[in-house]
Amino acid sequence: MTLLEAHNITKRFGGLVAVNDLSLSVSEGEILGMIGPNGAGKTTAFNMISGYYQPNEGRVIFDGKDITGLRPDQVCKLGLARTFQVVKPFPQLSVLDNVLVGAYNRTNDKQEAQQKAREILDFLGMGNMTEQLAGGLSVAGRKRLEIAKVLATGPKMILLDEAMAGLRPIETDEIIELVRQISQQGVALLLVEHVMKVIMSLADRIVVIHHGEKIAEGEPQAVVQDKAVIDAYLGEEVANVAG
Amino acid sequence: METLKASPRNWLQNILADWDKTQVLVSFVILGLIALTPLFIKSPYYMGIVILTTLYIFTGISWNIVAGFSGQLLIAHISFLAFGAYTTIVLYNTYGVTPWVGIFIGGIVAGLLGVVVAFITLRYGLKMDYFALFTIALMVALKTLFLKWKFVGGAIGMGLSLSEPGFGKMIFDSKVPYLYIALGLTALGIIAQYAIYQSKMGKYFMAIREDEAAAAALGVNTSLYNTLALVIGAAMAGVGGGFYVMYVTFVEPPQVFDLGLNVEILMAAPIIGGLGSLAGPVLGGILNKPLAELIRGLLAGGRSGSTLIVYGSFLILAILFMPRGVTGVLHGFYLKWQRRKTGNKQEG
Numbered sequence: 001m002t003l004l005e006a007h008n009i010t011k012r013f014g015g016l017v018a019v020n021d022l023s024l025s026v027s028e029g030e031i032l033g034m035i036g037p038n039g040a041g042k043t044t045a046f047n048m049i050s051g052y053y054q055p056n057e058g059r060v061i062f063d064g065k066d067i068t069g070l071r072p073d074q075v076c077k078l079g080l081a082r083t084f085q086v087v088k089p090f091p092q093l094s095v096l097d098n099v100l101v102g103a104y105n106r107t108n109d110k111q112e113a114q115q116k117a118r119e120i121l122d123f124l125g126m127g128n129m130t131e132q133l134a135g136g137l138s139v140a141g142r143k144r145l146e147i148a149k150v151l152a153t154g155p156k157m158i159l160l161d162e163a164m165a166g167l168r169p170i171e172t173d174e175i176i177e178l179v180r181q182i183s184q185q186g187v188a189l190l191l192v193e194h195v196m197k198v199i200m201s202l203a204d205r206i207v208v209i210h211h212g213e214k215i216a217e218g219e220p221q222a223v224v225q226d227k228a229v230i231d232a233y234l235g236e237e238v239a240n241v242a243g
Numbered sequence: 244m245e246t247l248k249a250s251p252r253n254w255l256q257n258i259l260a261d262w263d264k265t266q267v268l269v270s271f272v273i274l275g276l277i278a279l280t281p282l283f284i285k286s287p288y289y290m291g292i293v294i295l296t297t298l299y300i301f302t303g304i305s306w307n308i309v310a311g312f313s314g315q316l317l318i319a320h321i322s323f324l325a326f327g328a329y330t331t332i333v334l335y336n337t338y339g340v341t342p343w344v345g346i347f348i349g350g351i352v353a354g355l356l357g358v359v360v361a362f363i364t365l366r367y368g369l370k371m372d373y374f375a376l377f378t379i380a381l382m383v384a385l386k387t388l389f390l391k392w393k394f395v396g397g398a399i400g401m402g403l404s405l406s407e408p409g410f411g412k413m414i415f416d417s418k419v420p421y422l423y424i425a426l427g428l429t430a431l432g433i434i435a436q437y438a439i440y441q442s443k444m445g446k447y448f449m450a451i452r453e454d455e456a457a458a459a460a461l462g463v464n465t466s467l468y469n470t471l472a473l474v475i476g477a478a479m480a481g482v483g484g485g486f487y488v489m490y491v492t493f494v495e496p497p498q499v500f501d502l503g504l505n506v507e508i509l510m511a512a513p514i515i516g517g518l519g520s521l522a523g524p525v526l527g528g529i530l531n532k533p534l535a536e537l538i539r540g541l542l543a544g545g546r547s548g549s550t551l552i553v554y555g556s557f558l559i560l561a562i563l564f565m566p567r568g569v570t571g572v573l574h575g576f577y578l579k580w581q582r583r584k585t586g587n588k589q590e591g
Contacts (some may be wrong), residue, residue: 050460071464073462073463076459076461077462081462101463102461105461
């Protein structure tokens with residue numbers, strides 16, 4: 001069953017068309033990868049889906065409801081949560097309190113929220129950092145915290161905006177494994193990622209965006225062999241390696 | 244018997260193991276010490292300083308919740324205090340309403356002004372420096388309005404209709420009862436501040452302060468919670484204003500719509516003590532008013548304005564050398580002490 005549908009969404013900034021007539025859909029439990037060169041409009045598309053930008057045209061349907069024009073917190077309440085490309089921890093709050101803010105999305109009870117937050121931190125292997133200030137975490141720790149916070153909101157679907165950027169290979173592998181486990185719990189994911197290894201090992205399907213438009217869509221193996229995708233984004237070498 | 248003996252000690256240990264609870268304990272110990280001052284201080288002049296010190300802790304808490312917890316750059320918070328003061332004195336003078344009720348109605352009226360401020364600033368997307376400027380502009384506009392408004396005394400201001408002292412009228416011969424009223428309010432303020440800090444609402448306030456976009460992404464209705472913080476802070480300032488007017492027995496527009504008093508009565512205590520911390524308003528408050536009075540006492544005979552220069556310089560130095568306030572400095576010692584304690588345990 002389709003969980004998320006974007007119908008012909010368009011975003012213009014003055015004369016610049018950042019995203020043009022983009023349509024995509026994600027089924028329940030599916031992982032959709034979104035790739036494309038810098039400035040292709042991936043993050044803009046992301047911001048429209050998650051309520052940060054209002055599309056100039058088009059509609060976004062999530063879980064059978066029209067969420068076009070809803071505020072980010074309303075979108076999150078419905079079960080669609082996002083992370084940020086530039087991670088946004090609450091630096092002066094403890095790691096536990098950071099996740100607690102997410103956990104309060106589904107409950108008003110302090111005990112229940114704290115228990116949920118601790119469970120999620122244990123799941124992410126951060127159980128021993130709960131009292132530390134989030135501002136003192138390493139890059140890898142901040143990326144994990146970002147995922148912990150959205151998980152705590154109890155989402156049906158997570159939008160991950162470059163969750164692996166800037167990580168070392170071994171850290172990337174750990175996050176890939178985590179995302180896989182999250183997916184196995186039935187949570188759908190939309191991944192925006194530059195690291196092709198991540199996309200190839202996780203995504204069920206891929207959409208490729210270039211100049212704000214979708215230029216390809218399909219199975220990962222097929223998409224990386226696509227002539228238009230290779231010209232616009234990957235180049236010959238990556239296509240050969242990935243293929 | 245042993246458990247009975249041990250329990251108070253455990254109770255203390257539980258509190259000291261938690262920095263937030265320790266701050267509340269420190270706050271109450273200081274309030275307790277203030278409560279003992281009438282035993283030593285007989286001079287009405289010094290008693291007056293103690294009373295205003297206590298009141299400025301309470302009003303400092305009201306600003307700490309808005310500016311410290313939710314991070315809104317609310318400069319002219321004093322408009323809310325002024326609304327509380329005017330409401331209380333008008334209700335008493337004109338309608339004979341007892342101040343015991345009047346100061347809380349003053350809180351409600353100030354809270355309503357908070358709703359209006361929140362609505363306008365959210366409607367027009369005024370944030371940070373624009374929000375700060377709006378609150379200052381509003382204060383100036385309200386001052387002009389009150390200067391022209393005959394019903395509340397206009398430019399002449401309004402003095403409390405003093406009659407026979409009486410508990411019901413909150414008018415006393417001695418200064419000591421005023422101190423205990425201020426202490427009662429401040430104790431409630433400290434408890435309310437801690438309850439908010441620990442609650443879902445408090446965590447949401449702080450999430451907004453740290454990063455508004457990230458908070459929204461986690462399901463926080465940022466408009467609603469910004470408004471809540473503002474209204475709670477405004478209402479508390481209104482209650483403080485109500486007590487303030489009962490104590491000083493007089494109010495006029497240039498006195499209460501004034502940025503100088505705004506800094507002294509609302510902002511100085513949390514800033515010196517540590518903005519956003521639980522003990523900040525108390526630890527800053529016990530330095531703020533006594534120091535301001537000391538400077539005034541030493542320099543008032545000299546060139547006019549020199550008092551403010553010295554007081555202002557003191558605030559700047561406090562910000563420079565204690566960016567996280569007195570509480571921040573104490574927290575450093577506390578962490579060292581905790582580390583030594585756990586270190587000893589591991590050895591033993």
